Amino acid sequence: MQSWQSGPRIGVMGPSFCSPEIYNLAREVGFHIGRQGAILICGGRSGVMEASARGAKEANGTTIGILPGESAAEANPYIDIPIVTGLGNARNAINVLTSQAIIAIDGSYGTLSEIALALKCNIPVVGMKTWRMIPPGGKPPQIILADSAEEAVSAALRACQLGCNRK
Amino acid sequence: MQSWQSGPRIGVMGPSFCSPEIYNLAREVGFHIGRQGAILICGGRSGVMEASARGAKEANGTTIGILPGESAAEANPYIDIPIVTGLGNARNAINVLTSQAIIAIDGSYGTLSEIALALKCNIPVVGMKTWRMIPPGGKPPQIILADSAEEAVSAALRACQLGCNRK
Amino acid sequence: MQSWQSGPRIGVMGPSFCSPEIYNLAREVGFHIGRQGAILICGGRSGVMEASARGAKEANGTTIGILPGESAAEANPYIDIPIVTGLGNARNAINVLTSQAIIAIDGSYGTLSEIALALKCNIPVVGMKTWRMIPPGGKPPQIILADSAEEAVSAALRACQLGCNRK
Amino acid sequence: MQSWQSGPRIGVMGPSFCSPEIYNLAREVGFHIGRQGAILICGGRSGVMEASARGAKEANGTTIGILPGESAAEANPYIDIPIVTGLGNARNAINVLTSQAIIAIDGSYGTLSEIALALKCNIPVVGMKTWRMIPPGGKPPQIILADSAEEAVSAALRACQLGCNRK
Numbered sequence: 001m002q003s004w005q006s007g008p009r010i011g012v013m014g015p016s017f018c019s020p021e022i023y024n025l026a027r028e029v030g031f032h033i034g035r036q037g038a039i040l041i042c043g044g045r046s047g048v049m050e051a052s053a054r055g056a057k058e059a060n061g062t063t064i065g066i067l068p069g070e071s072a073a074e075a076n077p078y079i080d081i082p083i084v085t086g087l088g089n090a091r092n093a094i095n096v097l098t099s100q101a102i103i104a105i106d107g108s109y110g111t112l113s114e115i116a117l118a119l120k121c122n123i124p125v126v127g128m129k130t131w132r133m134i135p136p137g138g139k140p141p142q143i144i145l146a147d148s149a150e151e152a153v154s155a156a157l158r159a160c161q162l163g164c165n166r167k
Numbered sequence: 168m169q170s171w172q173s174g175p176r177i178g179v180m181g182p183s184f185c186s187p188e189i190y191n192l193a194r195e196v197g198f199h200i201g202r203q204g205a206i207l208i209c210g211g212r213s214g215v216m217e218a219s220a221r222g223a224k225e226a227n228g229t230t231i232g233i234l235p236g237e238s239a240a241e242a243n244p245y246i247d248i249p250i251v252t253g254l255g256n257a258r259n260a261i262n263v264l265t266s267q268a269i270i271a272i273d274g275s276y277g278t279l280s281e282i283a284l285a286l287k288c289n290i291p292v293v294g295m296k297t298w299r300m301i302p303p304g305g306k307p308p309q310i311i312l313a314d315s316a317e318e319a320v321s322a323a324l325r326a327c328q329l330g331c332n333r334k
Numbered sequence: 335m336q337s338w339q340s341g342p343r344i345g346v347m348g349p350s351f352c353s354p355e356i357y358n359l360a361r362e363v364g365f366h367i368g369r370q371g372a373i374l375i376c377g378g379r380s381g382v383m384e385a386s387a388r389g390a391k392e393a394n395g396t397t398i399g400i401l402p403g404e405s406a407a408e409a410n411p412y413i414d415i416p417i418v419t420g421l422g423n424a425r426n427a428i429n430v431l432t433s434q435a436i437i438a439i440d441g442s443y444g445t446l447s448e449i450a451l452a453l454k455c456n457i458p459v460v461g462m463k464t465w466r467m468i469p470p471g472g473k474p475p476q477i478i479l480a481d482s483a484e485e486a487v488s489a490a491l492r493a494c495q496l497g498c499n500r501k
Numbered sequence: 502m503q504s505w506q507s508g509p510r511i512g513v514m515g516p517s518f519c520s521p522e523i524y525n526l527a528r529e530v531g532f533h534i535g536r537q538g539a540i541l542i543c544g545g546r547s548g549v550m551e552a553s554a555r556g557a558k559e560a561n562g563t564t565i566g567i568l569p570g571e572s573a574a575e576a577n578p579y580i581d582i583p584i585v586t587g588l589g590n591a592r593n594a595i596n597v598l599t600s601q602a603i604i605a606i607d608g609s610y611g612t613l614s615e616i617a618l619a620l621k622c623n624i625p626v627v628g629m630k631t632w633r634m635i636p637p638g639g640k641p642p643q644i645i646l647a648d649s650a651e652e653a654v655s656a657a658l659r660a661c662q663l664g665c666n667r668k
Contacts, residue, residue, distance in 0.1 A: 006247045039248060064248060070264060070288075070422060072176075080173045081206060081231060083250055084264040088404060088420035089618055093591035097237060097251040107636035109621035116614035117590055121237075132635040135608035237589060253589035255571060256451055260424035274469035276454035283447035284423055299468040302441035340581045343573075373582060398582060404598060404622075406510075414507045415540060415565060417584055418598040431571060431585040455571075 006062065008160045010153065011041040011099030013115070014048025015108030022106045025128065026051035027058075028149035029103055034061020036157060041066065041099045043091075044075045044082055048105050053078035066095050093117055101156040103146075104130045115143070124159030126152045173229065175327045177320070178208040178266030180282070181215025182275030189273045192295065193218035194225075195316035196270055201228020203324060208233065208266045210258070211242045211249055215272050220245035233262050260284055268323040271297045271310075282310070291326030293319045340396065342494045344487065345375040345433030347449070348382025349442030356440045359462065360385035361392075362483035363437055368395020370491060375400065375433045377425075378409045378416055382439050387412035400429050427451055435490040438464045438477075449477070458493030460486045507563065509661045511654070512542040512600030514616070515549025516609030523607045526629065527552035528559075529650035530604055535562020537658060542567065542600045544592070545576045545583055549606050554579035567596050594618055602657040605631045605644075616644070625660030627653050 010033050014026055030052035033040050040056040042049040044065020053063040057078045065079035068091045075082040085091040092110060096102060096117045101124040104115050111130065118125045119141050127143040134140055144159065146152035177200050181193055197219035200207045207223040209216040211232020220230040224245045232246035235258045242249040252258040259277060263269060263284045268291040271282050278297065285292045286308050294310040301307055311326065313319035344367050348360055364386035367374045374390040376383040378399020387397040391412045399413035402425045409416040419425040426444060430436060430451045435458040438449050445464065452459045453475050461477040468474055478493065480486035511534050515527055531553035534541045541557040543550040545566020554564040558579045566580035569592045576583040586592040593611060597603060597618045602625040605616050612631065619626045620642050628644040635641055645660065647653035 009248070062248075064250070066250070072265075072267075081176070081229075081248070082265070083231070083233070083261065085261050085424075086264050086422035087261075087424060087591070088422075088594065089621060090419075090421060090588070090591040090594035092594075092618075093589065094250065094252050094254075097253050098239075098249070100239075107639065109617045109642070112634065113614045113617035113621065116610045116617055117593075120590060120610035120614065129637045131637070133613065134633040134635070136630045136632070138608060141610070252591075254424070254591060255427065255587035255589075256454060257421070257424040257427035257586075257588060259427075259451075260422065274472065276450045276475070279467065280447045280450035280454065283443045283450055284426075287423060287443035287447065296470045298470070300446065301466040301468070303463045303465070305441065308443070343582070396582075398584070400584070406599075406601075415510070415563075415582070416599070417565070417567070417595065419595050420598050421595075428584065428586050428588075431587050432573075432583070434573075 007037045007039050008157060009039045009041050009098060009100050010156050010160070011095055011102040012048065012052035012105065013043070013095065013102050013111050014052070014105040015111060016045050016047040016049065018047045018106055022048060022129065023051045025149060026105050027055035029105065029128070029152055030055025030061070031059045032150050032153035034059030036153060038157065039064060041095060043068070043095055044079050046076060050076040050078060066091055066098065089113070096121060096123060099123060100160040101126065103128065103152050103156050107131050124156065126156045126159070128152055174204045174206050175324060176206045176208050176265060176267050177323050177327070178262055178269040179215065179219035179272065180210070180262065180269050180278050181219070181272040182278060183212050183214040183216065185214045185218075185273055189215060189296065190218045192316060193272050194222035196272065196295070196319055197222025197228070198226045199317050199320035201226030203320060205324065206231060208262060210235070210262055211246050213243060217243040217245060231265075233258055233265065256280070263288060263290060266290060267327040268293065270295065270319050270323050274298050291323065293323045293326070295319055341371045341373050342491060343373045343375050343432060343434050344490050344494070345429055345436040346382065346386035346439065347377070347429065347436050347445050348386070348439040349445060350379050350381040350383065352381045352385075352440055356382060356463065357385040359483060360439050361389035363439065363462070363486055364389025364395070365393045366484050366487035368393030370487060372491065373398060375429060377402070377429055378413050380410060384410040384412060398432075400425055400432065423447070430455060430457060433457060434494040435460065437462065437486050437490050441465050458490065460490045460493070462486055508538045508540050509658060510540045510542050510599060510601050511657050511661070512596055512603040513549065513553035513606065514544070514596065514603050514612050515553070515606040516612060517546050517548040517550065519548045519607055523549060523630065524552045526650060527606050528556035530606065530629070530653055531556025531562070532560045533651050533654035535560030537654060539658065540565060542596060544569070544596055545580050547577060551577040551579060565599075567592055567599065590614070597622060597624060600624060601661040602627065604629065604653050604657050608632050625657065627657045627660070629653055
């Protein structure tokens with residue numbers, strides 16, 4: 001039977017306010033996601049979420065915004081399909097579960113919660129200019145570090161293919 | 168600024184087990200949704216959810232499946248983009264909020280909860296072979312009744328355009 | 335091992351605005367819940383939720399309010415322990431799952447969604463002046479009807495003991 | 502009007518598997534929470550959650566377990582009132598919002614997500630043998646460090662009283 005399932009789903013997680021430098025980085029990450037035929041999953045709002053969706057649309061990609069509020073009107077203009085959860089921060093768990101790998105950019109607390117949930121659910125995490133986390137007495141969690149947007153997206157796609165048996 | 172937002176989002180709500188007659192009806196509803204360029208929102212699983220997604224794909228539409236479990240593998244094969252919530256029945260609220268109008272088909276309890284939530288959120292409800300609900304001493308809620316799949320989809324699209332100021 | 339688990343958990347579901355007659359009925363229901371040593375579960379806000387919690391406290395019962403918003407300040411003054419979900423209407427699923435039986439009073443859409451979810455989860459439903467629901471071609475769902483507050487609470491407690499193997 | 506609201510709500514967040522040393526520490530933390538007349542909020546399961554609830558009951562405290570699954574049977578035996586969410590990891594957001602301050606013990610990914618959400622929601626965090634988090638180029642988040650169980654609980658109670666205007 002033909003599968004209608006479209007491309008791999010890559011989540012980009014980052015803050016709703018960010019510097020121009022981070023905005024450009026997130027936009028470039030989104031561009032490579034779109035160019036590779038992957039689907040961009042994000043939180044649907046401003047900052048890194050907007051930038052990554054904007055980049056993905058510039059490469060003719062598809063963008064999904066998983067919104068915390070109760071109205072699709074809060075989506076940024078680069079979101080193709082808003083998912084309206086009404087769950088507040090609890091929607092972060094959906095961002096993560098829906099992604100086959102995530103790219104975490106910059107350092108808000110929301111992003112930190114998404115990194116943590118991804119690690120818990122065995123969803124690969126690529127990090128760019130983001131949190132370092134040091135557990136009590138143990139070794140740091142396995143986060144793939146990337147230096148460029150292109151490298152981050154390649155690493156995320158590779159991680160999807162190798163690791164995500166359960167998805 | 169150009170809006171990337173794609174077509175209107177019509178939810179089809181119905182049980183995961185159904186008769187062949189209901190299956191065919193849901194498939195026809197999905198077909199008209201796809202044909203009209205609308206996006207199909209559903210729960211992503213079997214029965215009415217599968218039938219409507221199948222119909223939408225037969226008309227080259229786009230299908231979103233908002234899943235209750237923690238794995239995209241539970242999506243039916245006609246889902247383009249699975250949204251993995253892990254929320255169980257609480258995800259019904261997301262099905263409803265994400266839709267600009269819903270078409271309720273047949274009579275499971277999950278469908279009844281989705282009709283109720285849609286009415287609560289002022290999201291228009293089109294009903295086909297579904298629940299009648301009689302409040303204590305009041306008049307029944309406003310559900311648009313439709314006799315054919317084509318009529319149901321037209322009514323849902325009209326309701327989207329007129330009613331959904333907040334979306 | 336000693337179980338610390340306290341009494342049975344009875345949910346009272348009803349609208350946040352109601353007539354004085356319904357308010358008094360809900361207060362009496364709450365009173366009997368408290369008197370029987372059961373724990374009152376409710377949505378934590380005004381109307382039927384407030385009345386039932388008030389009644390339970392008048393009988394020295396324990397009251398839990400499962401709130402839709404992000405602040406405990408929205409709890410009514412008769413709630414012992416607010417559970418702050420931030421989930422909006424999706425919290426209705428938690429009201430239901432946390433209860434071993436529910437008593438549905440009056441007829442809002444939120445209450446209808448809670449009746450539907452309880453039926454779906456095999457949680458017994460006692461109804462007072464509430465919705466009648468007629469499925470397509472089938473027989474109505476099994477709702478226990480009660481004429482007085484005392485009878486409703488007795489029926490709910492009996493249903494807890496008999497039916498809820500899974501809880 | 503008399504407020505029925507009971508004591509302050511302190512969340513204890515930690516993994517479901519832990520060493521005996523951590524178990525004893527969490528039990529002692531729970532004991533001091535109960536002794537101070539505060540209500541223990543936790544995830545309701547094994548490990549640190551069980552230990553803290555056990556300690557709280559040893560001091561005649563009240564314990565609330567906010568469970569991820571769909572059955573109250575998964576609560577540990579020291580939980581007075583199970584809240585059955587069915588939300589999986591998304592329930593972590595409720596643990597945090599329901600607490601007026603949290604004490605994070607040890608270093609699982611779930612705990613890290615709860616620390617992150619608490620910081621996001623301006624809920625004070627006391628840390629014991631837990632994660633250190635270093636943001637990109639910024640200063641670490643404000644976590645109150647405590648050396649003993651008693652000190653941790655005192656710090657959490659102080660933080661509740663000072664900081665939580667919104668709760």
